[in-house]
Amino acid sequence: MSTLNNPLLEAKGITKYFGTITALENVDLKVHAGECLGVVGDNGAGKSTLMKVLSGLYKPSSGSLYFQGKEKILESPKDSQNLGLEMVYQDLALAGNLPIGENIFLGREPTKNVGFLKFLDFNRIKELTNAHLGKLKINVKSSDQKVEELSGGQRQAVAIARSTAFNAKVVIMDEPTAALAIKEVGKVLDLINSLKKTGVGVIVISHRMDDIFSVCDRVMALFQGTNFAESELSNTSRDEVIGWIMGKK
Amino acid sequence: MEEKDNKKDSIYLKLMPYIEKYGILLLLVLMILVMHILQPDVFLSWRNVTNVFKQISWQSMLALGVFMVIVTAGIDLSVGSIMMLSLMVLAIVAKAGAPWFIVVITPLIAGFLCGLFNGAGITLLRMPHPFIMTLGTLYIFRGTGNLISGGTPISGFTDEVRYLGHGRIDLTWLGLEKSQYLPVSLVLIAVVYIIFWFFLNHSRTGKWIYAIGGNPSAARASGINVNKILIIVYSLCGFLSGIGALILAGRTDSGYPNAGLQSELDAIAACIIGGASFFGGRGTVLGVFAGVMIMGILRNGLNLMDVSSFWQQVLIGSIIVIAVYIDVLRRDLGTRK
Numbered sequence: 269m270s271t272l273n274n275p276l277l278e279a280k281g282i283t284k285y286f287g288t289i290t291a292l293e294n295v296d297l298k299v300h301a302g303e304c305l306g307v308v309g310d311n312g313a314g315k316s317t318l319m320k321v322l323s324g325l326y327k328p329s330s331g332s333l334y335f336q337g338k339e340k341i342l343e344s345p346k347d348s349q350n351l352g353l354e355m356v357y358q359d360l361a362l363a364g365n366l367p368i369g370e371n372i373f374l375g376r377e378p379t380k381n382v383g384f385l386k387f388l389d390f391n392r393i394k395e396l397t398n399a400h401l402g403k404l405k406i407n408v409k410s411s412d413q414k415v416e417e418l419s420g421g422q423r424q425a426v427a428i429a430r431s432t433a434f435n436a437k438v439v440i441m442d443e444p445t446a447a448l449a450i451k452e453v454g455k456v457l458d459l460i461n462s463l464k465k466t467g468v469g470v471i472v473i474s475h476r477m478d479d480i481f482s483v484c485d486r487v488m489a490l491f492q493g494t495n496f497a498e499s500e501l502s503n504t505s506r507d508e509v510i511g512w513i514m515g516k517k
Numbered sequence: 518m519e520e521k522d523n524k525k526d527s528i529y530l531k532l533m534p535y536i537e538k539y540g541i542l543l544l545l546v547l548m549i550l551v552m553h554i555l556q557p558d559v560f561l562s563w564r565n566v567t568n569v570f571k572q573i574s575w576q577s578m579l580a581l582g583v584f585m586v587i588v589t590a591g592i593d594l595s596v597g598s599i600m601m602l603s604l605m606v607l608a609i610v611a612k613a614g615a616p617w618f619i620v621v622i623t624p625l626i627a628g629f630l631c632g633l634f635n636g637a638g639i640t641l642l643r644m645p646h647p648f649i650m651t652l653g654t655l656y657i658f659r660g661t662g663n664l665i666s667g668g669t670p671i672s673g674f675t676d677e678v679r680y681l682g683h684g685r686i687d688l689t690w691l692g693l694e695k696s697q698y699l700p701v702s703l704v705l706i707a708v709v710y711i712i713f714w715f716f717l718n719h720s721r722t723g724k725w726i727y728a729i730g731g732n733p734s735a736a737r738a739s740g741i742n743v744n745k746i747l748i749i750v751y752s753l754c755g756f757l758s759g760i761g762a763l764i765l766a767g768r769t770d771s772g773y774p775n776a777g778l779q780s781e782l783d784a785i786a787a788c789i790i791g792g793a794s795f796f797g798g799r800g801t802v803l804g805v806f807a808g809v810m811i812m813g814i815l816r817n818g819l820n821l822m823d824v825s826s827f828w829q830q831v832l833i834g835s836i837i838v839i840a841v842y843i844d845v846l847r848r849d850l851g852t853r854k
Contacts (some may be wrong), residue, residue, distance in 0.1 A: 361738040389720050
């Protein structure tokens with residue numbers, strides 16, 4: 269763990285209004301390379317809003333983002349992708365009608381030039397997909413399988429594979445195990461641990477203490493749109509974190 | 518894991534793509550066989566086959582355009598009106614004495630602009646559903662077509678203007694008879710369908726069109742500019758309707774107020790019969806072609822057998838319902854719950 273180094277991603281004083289509603293107020297967050305930060309909070313605490321700010325889907329009303337020490341303004345998900353900030357959404361954000369490989373490369377498909385025309389390079393997609401799935405030890409029957417034919421855990425694995433296919437530096441996951449059968453949760457958590465080992469900074473938003481306590485190094489709690497508490501995992505307990513979620517210290 | 522489950526899966530996995538891709542062709546072949554048995558002398562004659570292709574020529578353009586829109590989980594009800602307006606623009610420009618190379622591009626531009634209008638309305642005005650925008654433009658475009666033409670037919674185009682819809686490719690050099698020609702419109706259908714097949718299956722934009730139909734929020738989260746792609750799709754749909762107008766101008770040698778009336782419904786029907794799913798993201802160019810052919814052959818065959826057009830309506834309607842029911846069953850099979 270490298271908490272002593274500069275953070276990979278840092279958000280300072282993020283505030284987000286929706287009309288008269290204050291979704292986030294002066295929220296700070298940081299994550300280091302190879303570290304997993306758990307973000308907890310009750311429904312409406314602002315977790316998902318914070319994540320959408322980090323992904324460039326929402327523009328913060330005020331506050332700033334620093335990536336590798338430099339201030340960055342994210343106009344769209346494309347900007348955050350270009351930095352190496354990747355999201356794994358709760359609703360998975362996969363197109364069920366497309367095969368695994370095309371989902372992983374959706375929006376960033378490799379192409380080959382034929383004269384002045386650009387065609388999709390299906391061989392390369394397949395090659396890269398198999399190599400990448402192999403690296404993450406994700407087992408599927410074939411990368412040509414459509415995503416809608418996969419189980420919930422396999423879909424989550426594809427979503428995570430998708431987020432890491434382009435040299436991701438930080439991967440942000442919203443409730444990565446919420447939709448999964450119990451036997452699939454372990455596999456996804458293993459996947460998160462192996463991501464950390466490759467030096468990726470991981471932010472996990474979760475309700476499940478089991479998730480937080482099996483993969484995270486640090487945990488922070490949001491309460492009513494503000495920073496409520498934060499601690500190294502080794503210095504806290506499940507009961508204390510559950511208390512934070514309910515607004516008790 | 519459960520071995521039985523895996524085995525069942527693998528059979529689905531092997532068969533599903535083929536059923537999805539080629540099932541509809543099987544139906545088409547079956548229909549051709551049935552018609553051939555019922556009308557052995559006429560149905561597969563050179564004259565009748567080319568006739569079918571001439572009849573479906575302009576519908577096939579509308580169907581292809583509507584198909585792309587349906588893949589994005591949208592709908593375009595205005596294609597018949599776009600074609601009529603484009604046809605009227607063509608007729609007026611032709612009557613004004615413009616040279617033929619100007620005349621032949623006017624319906625393409627007019628169609629494209631109509632489609633652009635639809636796409637802009639759906640995305641920029643944030644219409645709740647494309648149904649509403651294109652229902653509006655169904656009236657707007659036809660009304661405009663009548664306004665500019667005074668609601669009366671305009672006839673008489675030059676041979677160059679009529680070439681795509683009416684031209685014949687002579688095959689006597691192959692030792693065939695004079696009557697055994699190839700309609701230019703058939704070649705045009707083939708060229709346009711092949712281009713769009715390439716576009717939809719081998720270009721990024723094509724892949725994104727499918728992705729938007731599969732899951733628009735996934736497409737957006739992947740950094741795809743969904744609105745831009747939708748505007749492109751509706752514009753291309755309008756453009757294809759413009760090609761339809763050019764073909765129709767050649768076939769009928771006339772711009773007339775009732776051109777393409779209710780043809781949007783035929784176009785939608787052809788897509789649905791061809792296996793495009795109304796939920797978006799599903800369907801093939803080959804399927805649409807088969808859908809157009811099935812409707813064309815059905816009409817042609819029933820005409821040959823002198824079956825009343827009322828029965829044709831009942832049969833086409835039944836095929837739509839059956840085709841969609843097959844789609845429902847296919848979704849049940851193909852998707853895990």
